[in-house]
Amino acid sequence: MKPKSNLPLTWTLDAPCAPPKHSIEPELRRPPPRKVEKAPLAERGFLVLFCLLFFFVPFKILISNTQIALTRLAGHDVSAHVISRHQSRSNVDPNDFIYSVEYRYLQGNREATASDFVREAQYRTLEPGAQFFVHAPPSLPGLSPYLVDDAQFHQIDFESWLGMLAGFVGAGFVACHVLVQPLRARRLIENGLPSPATIMDKTVSKDNEGNASYFLCYKFSPGAVGADVVIQGEQEVTKQEYEDASLGEILTVLYWPHNSTRSTLYRYQSLRIVSEAIRQRRDTWD
Structure with missing residues (x-):
């Protein structure tokens, strides 16, 4: 009995098991480099803003530490007088109090005012009109004086610097994931x-x-x-x-x-x- 088809028998058996065919997208058949559409401006702006938010905290710590370092290195001791003092309950623990004083001092040839947080023992001695000494910074914007007997001012806050460094490293990882990964994907599509x-x-x-x-x-x-x-x-x-x-x-x-x-x-x-x-x-x- 003759077969109904001249096709080989192996073709009939192998056809159902053949792997499905896949067609490459037409736009990918063009040789690289390919022209890729730019991401929407709003999307790019959001990604940049998102990354900047992670850099905000360590950058703020960097500014604060730099101000303290400049005041410590380039400042000098001057006499100050208390204008007023204030105490308030802490929002974290109602049993704790926050103490601060407002004072005036000479910065160069002019009189300036400033305020600072103090410890409870300092608060009790710094009554309105009392005289004490502050370490005044040079005449640069953004710098604040510090109480001479403030132990924290005379110590290097290593935890703050380490926290700042960890913050920059973490923000860098976030920036790499948010910005570099899309850039790599774009280069893959192009080339x-x-x-x-x-x-x-x-x-x-x-x-x-x-x-x-x-x-x-x-x-x-x-x-x-x-x-x-x-x-x-x-x-x-x-x-x-x-x-x-x-x-x-x-x-x-x-x-x-x-x-x-x-x-x-x-x-x-x-x-x-x-x-x-x-x-x-x-x-x-x-």
């Missing part, structure tokens, strides 16, 4: 090589506060290296993107030509490549 990638796993990570982060694990074979080399990667996505993704799904990955371990899934990038027609018009305008 990365496309390749099919298969989603192998889906994971969820939670921090101590219970906030969840969603990741897709994928693998691909960079064409520049060889089909026998398999690179694994991980992409952080939103909860909705996590739920929509399927194991075994094939997506386009963009990887760095000289370092295949640096890669990103193109579908989950907010930046998009400028179409060829728009690119040609812009080049003409330029």
Whole structure:
């Protein structure tokens, strides 16, 4: 009995098991460098402002420590007189009191006024009209005098400097994550090589506060290296993107030509490549 088809029998058996085909997006078929749309101005401004907020506290500590250092090194002792003194309950502990005095002193050839927090023992001796000594700073804006017998002024506050340093380091890490990571993704879209990638796993990570982060694990074979080399990667996505993704799904990955371990899934990038027609018009305008 003759077969109904001249096609080999192996084709009929292998067809259902053949891996699904994946088509690279048309805009990624153009050779790099590609023209990428800029992020909205509001989004870029928000990212910069977000990073600056993390630098605010350590920068404020730096200014305060610098003022103290300048006053300690370049200041001099002058006579001062108490104008008034005040005490108030602490907002943290109602049983504790906060003491402060307002006084006048000579700064150069003119009289100036200032206020400072004092200890309880100092507060009891500094009655209105009482005379005492302060370490007056040089005539520079933003500098304040300090009581001569203030022990904290004569000691170097190492904890404050270490806290400032830790604050700058932490703010730097935040800035790298918020600003550098999008920049790396942009460079991958501009210059990365496309390749099919298969989603192998889906994971969820939670921090101590219970906030969840969603990741897709994928693998691909960079064409520049060889089909026998398999690179694994991980992409952080939103909860909705996590739920929509399927194991075994094939997506386009963009990887760095000289370092295949640096890669990103193109579908989950907010930046998009400028179409060829728009690119040609812009080049003409330029």
